[in-house]
Amino acid sequence: MTTPVSTSQTEPQRNWKDYFTFNTDHKVIGIQYLVTSFIFYLIGGALAAAIRTELATPESDFVDPEVYNQLFTVHGTVMIFLWIVPAGAGLANYLIPLMIGAKDMAFPRLNAVAFWLIPVGGLLLMASFFIEAPQAGWTSYPPLSLTMGQVGEEIWILSVLILGTSSILGAINFLATIIKMRIPEMGWFDMPLFCWSMVATAIMVLLSTPVLAAALIMLSFDLLVGTSFFDPNGGGDPVVYQHMFWFYSHPAVYIMILPFFGVISDILPVHARKPIFGYRAIALSSLAISFLSLIVWAHHMFTTGTPAWLRIFFMATTMAVAIPTGIKVFGWCATIWGGKLRLNSAMLFGIGFVSSFVIGGLSGVMLASTPFDLHAHDTYFVVGHFHYVLFGGSVLGLFGAIYHWFPKMTGRYMNEFWGKVHFWLTLIGLNITFLPMHELGLEGMNRRIAIYDAEFQPLNVVATLGSYLLAVSTFPFMINVVWAIFKGQPASGNPWKALTLEWQTSSPPLIENFEEEPVLWCGPYDYGIDVPPEDQQSVQELLSEVKTDMGR
Amino acid sequence: MQGSTVNPSQEELQYAETATTEQEHEDHRMFGVVLFLVAESMIFFGLFSAYLIYYFVMPEWPPEGTPELELLLPGVNSLILISSSFVMHRGQTAIKNDDVSGLRFWFTLTAIMGAIFLGGQVYEYSTLEFGLTTNLFASCFYVLTGFHGMHVTLGLFLILFVLLRSRRDNHYSSESHFGVEASELYWHFVDVVWIILFGLVYLL
C-alpha cells in the first residue's frame, strides 16, 4: 500500500469550510485542535513576552503589579489548558484511528463536542481580560483566590471546568477507540508506542481531572455562596484545596508529557532506520509513570501544611518516577545509536527533545528532595525546571510531531531549510531563556514577583533576550506551514518509508482513512528486518498474499 | 458513517464490514458509559476525600453546635432508593425476554421510587435546622447530598426518556436495548454512591 493512492474524482474532497463546522471526522477534528491550540500558544507566548519585558528591570515599570499577576496567571493557564493539553489531544485524534487501522474514533460526535468546548473555554478565559482577569496564579490557592476579585476568579474556574470536561470526553474516546477498535490482528504489543502513551495519558485524565472539578466546585461555593470549605475564617482548611488541586495537577504534568514521549518513540526509529530499543519496556514504563503520578502530588507542598511523614513518603515516590523515565531516555539513546540517521527537522526536534527534557528531569529529581525543596520551592529554580520539561519537552516534541506528520496531514513536505532554522533558533533561545533561571532561583529570586532585587538584573536581562529570540523563532515555523500547505513539494503516501499503519494510506488520508482494511504485515518498528523496501511490487504482493491467507 | 469511499469491486466486503461495525458500536457505547462512570466516581471520590480530611483533621467534628441529624426519614429513603435498583433490574430482565410492557412497568415503578427519594430529600432539607453556610459540616452536607441529588434527578430523566422511547414500536428488543442498560448502570452507580455517602455523612 505504499503506492500513493490518488484521490480520484469519485471521492468527496475535504473542503476548507469543513474545518469551521461541527464535523465528526477525526482528522478534521485533529487539525481543528492543533490549529486552535497553536493560536492560543501565540497568545500565551505574547503574555510570556510581556512577563519577560516587565522583568527586564527590577522595578515594576512596564505594567502594574496587579496586571503582572494577571499576566502570569493567564499565561500559565493558557499554556497548560489551551496549548499543550489540547495539542496532545489533537495529535491523538488525528493519529490513533490511523495507527490502529480504524475508520474513525469510537464516538465521533462526542469527539466533536470535546473539541468545541475548547474555543468556548478559551474565549471565556480571554474575555476575562476585558472584564476582570484572574490574578491568583494558575494554582489559584485560597484564601488568596477568594479575595482577589470574584468575577475574574469565577471566570477562571468556569473556563477550567469546561476545558477539563473536554479532556475527560477526549480520554473516554481515546480509551474506547484503542481498546475496542484495533484491527483484529493488532495485539497490545503490536501497537505503535504513541497509542501506548495515549492509553496511559487517558487513564490519568480519567482518574485525576474529576478531582480537580470537585475542588473547583467547592471553591466556587466558597467564592459565590459564602461557604467556607477552604476559608480559615469560617473554619475551613486551605490545605485541603492544595491536596485536591495537586492530585489533578501533578498527573496533569505527565498528561502533558506522555503523548510526546509517544511521539518521540515513533519519530526516532523512523528516521534512525532502526527498531525502537526495548519496545516492551518503553510501552510498560508509560503505565508505570501513570500509576506513580497518582501518588506523588504532595511534592508541590513540601513547605506547606504537610506533616513530616507525608513529606518523606512523597519524596520517595517522586524520585521513583526517574526510573521508568530513565528507561525511556536510555531506550531512545540506544535506538538512535548505530542507526542511519536522517537529520531532518523532525529528527532534530526529536533529539532536541531528549536533550532538553533530561535537563528538566534532572532538576525535577533535585526538587523532589525535601530538604533541598525547602530552599528551592517557589523560586525561579522551579520555573526553570518546568519550562525545560514543558517547553524543552512537550513543545519541542510537538514541533517534531508536526514536521513528521505534516506530509501525512497535507500531502506536502515542509521546507527543510526553514525547519532547521526554526529548530536551532528554538533550541538556542530556550537555553538562553530558561538556563539562567536556575541560578536566579538558587541565589534567592522567588517567582511570581514583578519587583525584584537589583542584583538579579543581569541574568534576567539574558532571559528576556532569550525569550525575544523564542518569539522570533516562531516566525520561520508559521511561514513554513502556510507556504508548505500551498507550495510545498508533494509527498507520497509514505514519504519517510515508515512502517506504522498511518503510512499505509494516501496523504492526506481518505475520508474514512483506508481504502480497505489495512493489513499488518510487520511490527511497527521492524526496520532493517524484513524485505528491503527497494520495490513497491513486493509489498503489494505480500499484501495480497496475506489477504488470501485471511480468506478474503 | 459516510460510506462514500466504497469502490464497486469492494462493495460486498464493505457491506459486510459496516454490518459488523454497527454491531460493535453497541458494545463501544456501553464501554463508553463505564468509562464515563469512572470519571464520575472520581468526582465523588474527591468530595468524599475532602470530607474525610475534615473529619480527621478538625479538632471537633461535626463542629460544636451542629444539630444531630435525624436518621429515620433518610434511612427509609435510602431503603427505597436501594430497593429501586432491584426493581429496575427486573425491567432489564423483562426486555431481555422481549417483554416491553414489563420493561415499562418496572421502569415506571423505579421512577416513582426515585421521585419519592427526591421528595424525601427536599422534605429533609426543609426541616433541617442548619443552612448551607451555617458551618463546615453543614456546607459539606448540602454539597454532598445536593450533588448526589442532582445525579438522581439526571437518572430519573434517563428513565423517563427510556419510557418515552419504549412507546415507539420495536425500539427496544432483546437484541438492542442500550438505553435500558445504560440508564440502569447509571442508576446502580448513583445507588452505590448514596450508600457510601450515607455511611460518611449520617453514620460516621
Place this chain on the structure above:
Amino acid sequence: MTTANKITIIVLAILIAIISLWYGQNHGLLPAAVAPEAEAIDGLFDFMMIIATGLFLLIQGLLIYTAIRFRRKPSDDTDGPPIEGNVALEIVWTGIPTVIVLILSIYSFEVYSTIGGLNPKAAKDEGPQPVAEETQSEQGLMASASDYLALGLGESPANQAKNLTPLSIDVNAIQYAFLFTYPDTGVVASELHVPVGQPIQLNISAGDVIHAFWVPQLRLKQDAIPGREAQLSFTPEKPGTYPIICAELCGPYHGAMKTNLIIESQQDYEAWLQQQQVAQSESLDNAVALENSNSLLTPYANQLGVNQQLLDELKAYSQ
C-alpha cells in the same frame, strides 16, 4: 568490543567522573550559608549536582556523538541494524537509576532529620484554628490539640543533645509585612534580630492569606498558613544582614514583602532589645488612637505602633 574501544570508554568515564566531582563542588550557584542547617542542605545539593552533571554529560555526549557519527551517508538508503533490545543492558539502566534514587532518598532523609524535620514535639499541629479573635463566628473551631500532624522543622537533634533552650519568636505574616514578637519581652519588631550561636525557634502564622517565610542564606522556607501554626528552627552562625522574603504569592505586592534577618553578637542583640522596649512603651498611646481606622489592621494596631511608616504603607496597600 576492541581493546581500543574499551580504553576510550574507560577514559571517557573517568573524565566524566572527574568533571562531575569537580563541578558538583565548585558550581558557585548558592549564596552564603549562615547556619549548620544550610550547610547540611548544601552538602546534599552538591551531591545531587555531581550526579546530575554526570548524567547530563553522559546523555548529551551520547546524543551529540550519535548525531555526528551515525548520520546517513547521502547515497545509503538501507536500514540500520535490526537490534530490538538487549536485556542485560536494560537491566543495567533500570538498576543504576534505582540505586541512585535510593541513595538520594536515604541521604535526603538523613539531612531532613538532621535539620529537625522529624522532631515530633516541636512540630505539632493543632489543626486549623480560627484566624483572628473577632472574625470568630459561633461555628469557629475551638482549640484542641491533635498533635499527630507535624508542620515545619523542630529543634534539631544536635541542639537537643546539647540541651540548649531555643529562643522562641513568633512570626506573623500579613499582607505585606512580617511582624516578629519576642514573647519573653513583649517586643514587637518588623525585622528579625537574633543573637549568633543561639538556637532559634520561629512560630509562624498568618493573618490573612498564605505567605511563606524564606531566608535564602538559611536555605529554609515554611509557609505561613492562616489558622495554623508552623515551626522553623535554625542556629544562626555568621553575623550579618540577610533578606527575609515572602515566597508564596499573596497579592499584587507579594514581590515587595521583604524584610531583614539580622544576626548579631549577644551584646548587640541585647542592646537592640532594650532600645525596642523603651521605644514601644512610649509609642503605645499613639497606636491606640489608630484603632478603628482600618478594620483589617485593627488587631495589629498595638503591635504596629512601633513602626508608624509601615502602618501607613500597609494602609495604602490594603485600600
